[in-house]
Amino acid sequence: MKFYYVRTEEKYAKAYFVSFERDCSICDECDEVYAITRKGLYHTRLKGKKQGDFYRAPGCYIGNSKFRNMLKEYRITGYDICDVVVDKWEDQRNNLIDIDASDLKEIVIKGKSGWYMDKDGNDIKRCQKCGHVDFYVKGELHGISVPEDTWDGSDIFSCSNWHGVMLCTERLKEACEKEKIKNIRFIPLDEFTFA
Numbered sequence: 532m533k534f535y536y537v538r539t540e541e542k543y544a545k546a547y548f549v550s551f552e553r554d555c556s557i558c559d560e561c562d563e564v565y566a567i568t569r570k571g572l573y574h575t576r577l578k579g580k581k582q583g584d585f586y587r588a589p590g591c592y593i594g595n596s597k598f599r600n601m602l603k604e605y606r607i608t609g610y611d612i613c614d615v616v617v618d619k620w621e622d623q624r625n626n627l628i629d630i631d632a633s634d635l636k637e638i639v640i641k642g643k644s645g646w647y648m649d650k651d652g653n654d655i656k657r658c659q660k661c662g663h664v665d666f667y668v669k670g671e672l673h674g675i676s677v678p679e680d681t682w683d684g685s686d687i688f689s690c691s692n693w694h695g696v697m698l699c700t701e702r703l704k705e706a707c708e709k710e711k712i713k714n715i716r717f718i719p720l721d722e723f724t725f726a
């Protein structure tokens with residue numbers, strides 16, 4: 532099975548983190564945050580005039596009705612839909628733009644897999660308890676893989692040691708390409724680098 536990392540493009544409006552209420556789970560082995568439980572809605576602000584069908588803010592993916600309808604139509608699995616609060620939408624000079632953001636909703640990742648491995652499926656140096664991988668170890672990885680026997684079969688999912696980051700199957704990639712979804716790109720995991 533071929534998996535992909537989901538990203539956005541530079542030329543479209545960009546979504547930024549403003550705030551959300553959360554509980555962080557800290558690993559008692561390595562002191563890193565290994566899970567974040569959201570308690571309220573995500574607040575974002577958008578910057579840029581060019582609208583996409585999909586946006587990514589830190590810890591949050593956002594889709595418009597075209598994107599969400601596509602998910603339904605192609606029977607994509609592994610997500611929930613949730614409201615998102617767009618505090619403001621501005622251009623590159625920080626002037627407010629009159630764009631109706633009410634069509635945007637959060638695409639919450641529900642699918643799961645276990646820890647990611649290196650490209651060849653070998654285990655990498657990480658916390659033995661929560662799976663956290665240090666920055667310098669990540670920097671040396673050229674491609675990663677997800678053991679299929681730990682994957683729940685969802686089209687949209689995240690790894691248990693890469694919390695909140697959207698990965699997907701070929702099915703989502705093909706659906707987006709057929710429907711010409713704007714502002715979404717797919718990097719095969721075996722070509723992905725953290726650098």
Ligand SMILES: [Zn+2]
Pocket residue numbers: 558559560561562563565658659660661662663
């Ligand atoms: Zn840990």
